Amino acid sequence: MQSRRNILVKSGLTLAAGLLTSTHSAADLKGSAPIRLVVPFAAGGASDTISRTLGVKIADIIGAPVLVDNKPGGGGVIGATATLAAKPDGRTLFVASNGAMIINPALRGDLKYNPDKDFKLVASMVRAPIWIWVRADLPVKNVDELVRLAKQRSLSAGSAGNGNITHLAMANFADIAGLQLNHVPFSGDTPALTALGSGTLDVSFNALIAALPMYQSGRIRPIAILDGNRDSALPEVPTLTEAGYPGTSAAAWFGLAAPAGAPDQAVREINKAVNEALAMGDVRERLKGLGFTALPGSIAEFQQMYDREVATWRPLVKKLDLKAS
Incomplete structure (x- = not known):
């Protein structure tokens, strides 16, 4: 006859095994x-x-x-x-x-x-990395020209939304460059870049992937990358630090x-x-x-x-x- 202690031990082991099996099943993601x-x-x-x-x-x-x-x-x-x-x-x-x-x-x-x-x-x-993009017909070819134009007249600057890193990158650059940009938040990169490509927006701060279709169609162009190094995808585009604005990486x-x-x-x-x-x-x-x-x-x-x-x-x-x- 089994002792009461052995019965309790075996019961405890059985319960523990059941709990382990249950836990595994609950966390197992394989299936339909x-x-x-x-x-x-x-x-x-x-x-x-x-x-x-x-x-x-x-x-x-x-x-x-x-x-x-x-x-x-x-x-x-x-x-x-x-x-x-x-x-x-x-x-x-x-x-x-x-x-x-x-x-x-x-x-x-x-x-x-x-x-x-x-x-x-x-x-x-x-x-x-975040890039600075401008509409194709904006009369600027580099960051200095963008800064000069922005100090002469109001420019609209798009981001992927309030609180997005593109928003903060834009605000940080404007602060360092000493200029005002009219922030226009969108619900993502694509809507912002669509507006830029259509000419209803002057500047936008976005990642390369989202901008590629508009760039390849010739409707927008990059003037700087906000990173420590140039990107091999577009090596001719300088970093914002190279353009004279350190502290702007994003x-x-x-x-x-x-x-x-x-x-x-x-x-x-x-x-x-x-x-x-x-x-x-x-x-x-x-x-x-x-x-x-x-x-x-x-x-x-x-x-x-x-x-x-x-x-x-x-x-x-x-x-x-x-x-x-």
Whole structure:
């Protein structure tokens, strides 16, 4: 006959095994249920393109369909809110950026969530420097000419939205150059660049990927890149520092974040899949051609980058006294 102690031990082991099995099942993302990537900007922009590029690979690696869900508006607020309203099972992920996660808390006094606490960082994906683009018929060929023209007459300057890194890059440049630009926020890179290409906007601050179609059609042109080095895609375009305006570097980064309650195992599974996708040769070639730099790394490394961004951009929002319009 089994002792009472042995029965209790065996019962405890059986219960523990059941809990482990249950936990694994809850975090196992493989299957027919889709993984949703919530992109807080319009289709065709930088975050949308990278989400679709990596989404295909993530689906193959994990063995589950990946859907891209565009929810533009509010500088990322609409997409972030939609993500936080979803079940925190690791299947709904926010395509996070420094605009939505870093800048919004400093820019908006009415933010209904705290990105630092309500989200769990999952995986960094890519980095893309910001460029200054002008409409083709604007009578400027370089940054100095743009500054002179802006001091002579009012120029409209577009961004991908209030709180977006393109907005802050524009405001920082205007402050350093000592000029006023009439900020026009859009719901993403594509609408801003469409307005620029149609001639209804003078200047726009955007990543290369979003601007390529308009640039290739001859409707817009770049005059500077806001990065430490020139880009091999358009090596003739100088950096803003080379043009005489140091302290103006700015780049968008994109990564994945989940509601804070998402299972750790699911988060690790997504992180692993993103890193595997970023290591693929065809992915790296595509990213390079689109002006992206891959940002593989652990969750801890993503957190370190996030903390550095907080220390850089939030104080600048306050210094420039920026408000969401």
